């Protein structure tokens with residue numbers, strides 16, 4: 001089916017046609033006795049799927065589980081502990097608002113702020129530059145968290161600060177790369193994934209080719225989809241057709257945004273300022289070469305090196321099952337705390353803190369039952 005702009009990609013007739021094709025493919029799998037599990041890599045997909053009721057269209061032998069694609073959700077507690085340690089030295093933190101509520105080992109940045117720590121919520125990385133320029137006597141650290149989508153605009157802070165002569169700004173990097181996390185999930189014998197519903201915006205940067213190592217004879221279907229209802233249905237249709245036909249290819253169902261080779265300009269900015277490093281992910285542990293840190297020539301802007309506070313290894317509250325949610329091992333309602341003691345007003349884990357977290361999406365749209 002060719003994707004055209006139809007009623008904002010929400011045509012009910014097109015949706016019905018795609019739902020019918022999805023049912024046909026699922027029926028072919030059912031004939032072979034197959035139930036399949038599809039992983040929503042990106043945090044925005046579960047939110048859009050819940051908002052548009054797409055789960056209700058899926059046959060019982062097709063399960064959707066959430067993945068590690070929400071940057072707030074995969075932020076490990078040690079990163080928050082390090083940010084708190086910086087604030088306790090009198091350093092001003094600048095951060096996107098969600099991060100204020102992510103639990104560290106013992107406390108959140110909100111708790112730190114209540115104790116007198118300075119943590120400012122930002123809408124843009126440029127807010128951090130403004131704060132640093134306005135307060136030259138304060139050291140300011142921006143919490144640089146994100147995937148490939150946001151890495152280039154965030155790291156651009158560094159040359160901008162350099163060019164503007166702003167010398168009191170640095171960044172605490174927690175940039176993460178999606179492909180190494182997909183490899184870790186596929187290699188985990190405890191996790192069963194039959195296909196990846198690949199992210200839209202990340203793919204616009206890294207390009208469809210980045211998923212080639214996960215497809216092919218020993219791989220799984222990898223289908224890139226956008227966030228409108230028909231985009232998602234096209235993605236699910238592509239995955240199920242491949243599974244029913246015994247294929248495992250990379251398929252780009254978001255070609256109006258995702259181009260071969262991705263976004264070379266953004267990647268050039270990333271390459272100029274950053275180098276790969278091992279990174280810790282909440283729930284997944286340390287994954288080799290799954291993060292990016294500042295190159296040595298930009299070390300004056302690296303908060304870890306500038307302030308001599310390396311990112312710590314923290315510990316998590318074992319009662320929160322975010323790690324298992326992120327790995328697709330359980331659905332949020334399987335967590336005994338879901339909707340009882342953990343809700344968006346009293347979030348115990350980042351998957352309930354972030355608007356794109358799987359627990360928050362399930363709670364907001366009333367997906368309370370385990371199928």
Ligand code: SF4
Pocket residue numbers: 319320321322323325332335336337338339342343347348349350351352353359
């Ligand atoms: Fe963690 Fe709350 Fe989600 Fe349970 S419902 S996994 S406690 S965020």
